[in-house]
Amino acid sequence: MRQRLIAQIVKELLLVLRDPRSRMVLIGPPLAQLFIFAFAATLEVKSVAVAVLDEDAGSWSQELVHRVAATDLVRELVPVSSGAALRAAIEERRALLGLRLPQDFSRLIEAGGTGTAQVIVDGRSANAGQIALGYLETIVAGLGHDVVLELHRGNPPRPGAAVTVQLRHWFNPNLEYIWFTVPSLVGILSMFSALLVTALSIARERELGTFDQLRVSPAGATEIIVAKSVPALIIGTALGTVMLMAGIWIFRIPFTGSLALLYGGLLLFMLSAVGVGLVLSSVSRTQQQAILGTFALGVPLVLLSGFATPVENMPTALQWAAELNPLKHFLVIVQGSFLKDLPATAVAASAWPMAAIAAVTLSAAVVAVRVRLD
Amino acid sequence: MSGSGRARRLRALVRKETYQVLRDPSSILIAFVLPVVLLFLFGYAVSLDVRGVPIGVVVERDSGPAVDLAAAFSASRYFDVSWARDRREVTPRIVAGELRGMVVIPAEFAARLAVGQDAPVQVITDGASPNNASFIALYATGVLRTWLAGRAASGEAPAAEPAVALEPRVWFNPELESRATITPGSIAIVMTMIGTLLTALVVAREWERGTMEALFSTPASIVEILAGKLLPYFVLALGATFACALIARHVMGVPLRGSWLALLMLSCGFLFPALGQGLVISALTRNQFVASQVALFSGFLPALLLSGFLFEIDSMPTPIQWLTHVVPARYFVTGLTTLFLAGDVWPVFFAQMGPMLAIGAAFFLVAVRTTRKRLD
Numbered sequence: 001m002r003q004r005l006i007a008q009i010v011k012e013l014l015l016v017l018r019d020p021r022s023r024m025v026l027i028g029p030p031l032a033q034l035f036i037f038a039f040a041a042t043l044e045v046k047s048v049a050v051a052v053l054d055e056d057a058g059s060w061s062q063e064l065v066h067r068v069a070a071t072d073l074v075r076e077l078v079p080v081s082s083g084a085a086l087r088a089a090i091e092e093r094r095a096l097l098g099l100r101l102p103q104d105f106s107r108l109i110e111a112g113g114t115g116t117a118q119v120i121v122d123g124r125s126a127n128a129g130q131i132a133l134g135y136l137e138t139i140v141a142g143l144g145h146d147v148v149l150e151l152h153r154g155n156p157p158r159p160g161a162a163v164t165v166q167l168r169h170w171f172n173p174n175l176e177y178i179w180f181t182v183p184s185l186v187g188i189l190s191m192f193s194a195l196l197v198t199a200l201s202i203a204r205e206r207e208l209g210t211f212d213q214l215r216v217s218p219a220g221a222t223e224i225i226v227a228k229s230v231p232a233l234i235i236g237t238a239l240g241t242v243m244l245m246a247g248i249w250i251f252r253i254p255f256t257g258s259l260a261l262l263y264g265g266l267l268l269f270m271l272s273a274v275g276v277g278l279v280l281s282s283v284s285r286t287q288q289q290a291i292l293g294t295f296a297l298g299v300p301l302v303l304l305s306g307f308a309t310p311v312e313n314m315p316t317a318l319q320w321a322a323e324l325n326p327l328k329h330f331l332v333i334v335q336g337s338f339l340k341d342l343p344a345t346a347v348a349a350s351a352w353p354m355a356a357i358a359a360v361t362l363s364a365a366v367v368a369v370r371v372r373l374d
Numbered sequence: 375m376s377g378s379g380r381a382r383r384l385r386a387l388v389r390k391e392t393y394q395v396l397r398d399p400s401s402i403l404i405a406f407v408l409p410v411v412l413l414f415l416f417g418y419a420v421s422l423d424v425r426g427v428p429i430g431v432v433v434e435r436d437s438g439p440a441v442d443l444a445a446a447f448s449a450s451r452y453f454d455v456s457w458a459r460d461r462r463e464v465t466p467r468i469v470a471g472e473l474r475g476m477v478v479i480p481a482e483f484a485a486r487l488a489v490g491q492d493a494p495v496q497v498i499t500d501g502a503s504p505n506n507a508s509f510i511a512l513y514a515t516g517v518l519r520t521w522l523a524g525r526a527a528s529g530e531a532p533a534a535e536p537a538v539a540l541e542p543r544v545w546f547n548p549e550l551e552s553r554a555t556i557t558p559g560s561i562a563i564v565m566t567m568i569g570t571l572l573t574a575l576v577v578a579r580e581w582e583r584g585t586m587e588a589l590f591s592t593p594a595s596i597v598e599i600l601a602g603k604l605l606p607y608f609v610l611a612l613g614a615t616f617a618c619a620l621i622a623r624h625v626m627g628v629p630l631r632g633s634w635l636a637l638l639m640l641s642c643g644f645l646f647p648a649l650g651q652g653l654v655i656s657a658l659t660r661n662q663f664v665a666s667q668v669a670l671f672s673g674f675l676p677a678l679l680l681s682g683f684l685f686e687i688d689s690m691p692t693p694i695q696w697l698t699h700v701v702p703a704r705y706f707v708t709g710l711t712t713l714f715l716a717g718d719v720w721p722v723f724f725a726q727m728g729p730m731l732a733i734g735a736a737f738f739l740v741a742v743r744t745t746r747k748r749l750d
Binding site: 019026033037039044090114115119124125127131136143165196291308338343346 | 398399400401403404407408411412415416418419420421422423424425426427428454466468469470471474487492493494495496497498499500501502503504505506507508511512514515516518519521522536537538539540541542543544545546547548550551552554555556567571572575576579659661662663664666667668670671674675679680684685686688689690691694697708711712715716719721722725
């Protein structure tokens with residue numbers, strides 16, 4: 001029986017790895033994706049274009065424009081000469097922000113009043129607009145502070161008690177986005193590989209008719225499921241390992257946690273992905289259905305994982321749904337293991353839901369195959 | 375060869391492909407059910423609007439100003455506050471990811487304010503999720519600024535007229551609601567799935583099973599065969615686009631300020647490269663598994679990540695910005711968000727049509743050539 005099982009596992013593994021093209025698409029694209037998307041998937045806002053309409057051309061308006069241009073936020077200033085040109089620059093997306101400094105800007109400041117700068121935000125980029133506006137507010141507040149110092153030189157006004165913010169980012173002091181995206185992509189990409197390999201496994205046999213041969217063989221349902229799980233488990237874990245190594249040695253992300261705990265988590269995660277893939281496979285009649293099913297399931301899993309946007313921003317019902325998502329739990333473990341030295345108790349808290357998902361889906365797959373065998 | 379014969383042949387091919395689409399439940403799933411599910415997920419699950427971020431507020435010693443400031447944090451809709459006396463209570467919860475950061479109001483806060491000294495407030499964030507961290511930094515500073523202005527107004531602190539003020543105006547999307555920008559963009563993702571993935575799979579299956587060669591033995595020319603294959607998917611994808619646009623407008627409340635004509639033009643412009651890409655993938659791979667992986671890698675994920683629909687292209691490193699220029703979804707997303715939120719800005723639309731048509735033409739050239747080569 002043991003020998004039979006090993007033979008089956010070897011056969012399944014060969015089925016996937018024998019074809020050079022399918023071998024290549026299992027390894028090549030995920031690695032390329034890791035490198036491209038790690039840099040692309042950033043919600044950071046920088047290098048935007050700002051259209052400037054300086055109707056004042058006084059010293060303070062120039063100072064403000066200068067300070068705006070000096071930040072990381074801004075890639076280029078687009079000088080415009082009229083309100084209509086400013087409007088067109090925003091409408092045609094040549095600039096994300098439009099800064100308009102009215103004629104009396106410097107005069108009002110010199111007179112001790114308030115100079116008001118108008119800023120127009122392109123609401124079509126909601127996230128970037130919000131963040132860029134926050135940066136601008138900080139720049140303007142800083143300028144206001146310096147104006148007071150400059151105007152009252154030698155005669156400083158009664159100093160008001162200032163409340164200052166001491167900002168510190170734990171685990172990732174410079175907020176490197178790569179430190180977040182690479183560990184997350186390890187989870188997403190290895191999940192897609194494991195899902196696809198398993199989703200195709202039973203569906204392929206059914207499409208080609210070889211499933212009927214399994215029915216006359218002595219192998220039972222549990223045996224078939226084990227034989228189909230192990231190769232995907234090996235492929236997914238191997239891919240995950242390569243990507244983790246890339247994260248540590250190529251992207252140089254600090255790894256502070258326990259490798260053993262992370263691997264425990266990875267194994268449970270792969271098991272749950274394999275379980276989901278096998279359930280999908282056992283209900284698919286053709287490979288096409290299995291592949292489309294993988295996408296139909298995989299995309300919501302990624303969206304509900306907290307990768308693109310945090311789970312706590314979602315409506316309550318979707319937050320519950322996210323609890324059923326193995327990827328969500330694995331992301332907590334992999335991100336925490338890299339940056340936060342995640343303690344064993346916290347790993348366990350995210351590990352048991354994955355174990356539960358794996359147990360339910362794998363048993364369901366066994367039942368589904370048993371039904372088909374009879 | 376008579377013109378009417380060609381038309382009849384094409385009609386027959388289209389009919390055959392249409393039956394093939396309609397008889398497979400999985401293509402119905404991906405063409406009608408999945409777009410709606412995705413639209414709602416993108417609209418409601420993928421929200422970049424910060425509301426109720428869980429943070430800890432540590433008040434080290436009760437005093438009037440400290441309690442008042444802490445209350446200002448819990449009143450903010452941006453934060454969901456857990457109270458603590460000691461930062462050590464909060465630290466493990468940040469490590470576990472339950473809280474995204476903390477604000478520490480030190481014991482000597484009130485005393486320092488009273489004598490007019492600088493009173494620091496510590497804001498600590500969980501840098502492991504950088505986006506949350508920068509939002510917390512931004513909004514915590516905002517809460518503090520508002521609180522200080524309130525104190526100044528009530529005479530508890532010296533009033534100071536700011537020397538420079540900012541008057542923000544947000545165009546097209548006054549609330550800066552992320553749903554209004556993500557929903558139009560997600561239509562591009564849905565169309566990529568139908569146009570590229572579904573087409574690649576269906577045609578790859580024909581190659582895999584050898585039925586493509588059977589079609590070649592008929593008098594139909596390659597162009598006719600390819601056109602017959604693509605037309606049903608073209609119609610299917612257009613139908614899905616318009617259904618998505620209607621749902622976005624009437625169910626999800628996203629404004630549609632542009633015209634249907636512009637939507638039709640942009641959708642056709644995008645389907646050209648999307649279907650072309652599907653054809654090229656199927657002709658080159660001739661295997662469903664490989665085709666699906668290639669479609670995922672070259673079609674779907676770039677549409678999701680490199681199109682500027684979630685992640686700002688301007689913020690990406692320069693080589694990746696170049697790469698986005700060959701992703702057709704990039705142009706479609708730009709066109710769609712403008713169409714929905716700003717209206718018919720034709721210069722923007724035409725600027726997007728050019729690259730989409732050029733990429734599409736390149737794909738079709740490759741598709742026809744590879745298909746012809748396979749016949750030799």
